[in-house]
Amino acid sequence: MSVLLIEEVGPATSVQDLGRFGALRYGLGTAGAMDRFGLACANVLVGQPWNAPAIEVGPLPMRIKVQEGSVRLALSGATRSMTLNGAPVQMHESVCLAEGEVLVMRASKGGVFSYLAIEGGISGAPSFGSFSVHRRAGLGSPLARPFEGGDRLDVGSMQPGAERRLNLPKAVEGPVRCVLGPQDDYFSPEMIAQFFATDWVISATSDRMGYRLEGPPLTHARSPNIVSDGIANGSLQIPGNGQPLLLLADRGTTGGYPKIATVITADLGRAAQTPVGTVIKFQAVPIEAAQAETKRFMQLVHQLPQLCQPIGQEGISSEMLFAGHGAGHATNALDPQT
């Protein structure tokens, strides 16, 4: 067991995994990583299961120090520059820190949340199968709140082995895809067209509960109130003032405003990584296409360990590995093809 000391930390930095499932019916929301793909990338680099608990680092800088033992870490998700004892360190690569060494992560650029995963994981006790911090519900492990300077964490100790680099697949670009509904019938076709045509700006009052979107207000064709019903991660709710609210990991489980559309699973992380003050745009896709995208997204998540390779073998591309021309195949004497 090793110990990490959080020396300096900004707001909205907490332990997150996939979230807490099974108690939505009691009003207990899921919480969970805002960008599941970022979480998965960091975890696989240090040999953890893709959905293991890691540190979700908010937009501001963070400084950590290894207080006892030695640890292997990796940072993925939103881009930021990092230094270890003053020397630059790359994202999407594992790195080892000996006792007393300090890792500085600067503010995120072009994204919001980064994920810091630790080999051997974070010590704690799950509730409803999850470590995810849900401040309002008083749940989360090892702390039931976001980090503050001076917090200490028991974590796994570094194991012998080479460092690894993740060859990130090309990022998806373009509008964030959604499925219409469940209450798109509360809006005229013109208003639905306006919703998808608008360059919405993420408001500064956004947090893990939801992002407020600023732009020309939408009007309802029917009442702006509905009899409260369930709210999915990625719901685009339109309250009475016509300014959309993109509801995310820490949302309430039910609500009483119409939801014009819902962001698809594969694009949730991309939406959550849109910084305050920048533009987000949406595009409607049929439910069948959305579900096909989710399958592709999960396939990619499960392939991530194969996209990691030991540093020092950069000559081998992921395409070569997939095409069967990788080092493993070339030296396999039992393979009649070689």
Add this chain to the structure above:
Amino acid sequence: MLHDPALRILPCGDAALTIEFGETVDPVLNARVLGLDDALALEALAGVHETIPTYRSLYVSYDPEILSFGALSAHLEQLAARTGPKPPSPRRWRVPVSYGGEFGFDLEEVAKGKNLTADEVVRRHVAGDYRVYMLGYMPGYAYLGGLDQSIATPRRNEPRLVTPAGAVMIGGVQAGIQCLEAPSGWHILGRTPMRSYHPHRDPLFLLEPGDAVTFYEVSLAEWHEMDKAAEAGECVAELIILSADQMAGGVA
């Protein structure tokens, strides 16, 4: 009932859907929601994760890698057609409340609006026979049906940014019990020491959708005593399981 024209199945993204029985707050619709919820739980269908029963709809979270929206919708439509409303639950809670004063800071104003004394509003609130229509928004937040409509009061124009944990409140035709501190536009009549949710207690949650609820008044001194016990993990509210005879006779 092979085809119900009021029944609608709506996608909530690619990993959840809502099956709607209607668009109103109605005990009959709510009983159908709870009936379908039970039937679905009994099936334990692969790919169905969890549900949120609400006033008039059932939210179903599912794994799109296992179930398509089309297949799950067709299945739910058939299941709803052959599933009846859930019979009233034999579970009845007696929930202690300290009314008025600093705990029920809206009691006087509600009474004034109805030309009633504060005591009479409390009497009518205590006399009510409530049912948990749904738990939602925040952990342990119970939406209750069964409010005496003579004390029903429209929500405040300006919601308060913070209302206390344990608030016993009314808003429009509904009544509610809030567990955690939260913003609210409802009127606060009193406060219960009961924690419908407690992160360090087994069970984490007390109230279930469909449970019957009645309130009884306690003094401030009793309230403080109970509050300490509740914080330490005691249930404080009393749970009565009615017998079949009591249920049939409608006796509390």
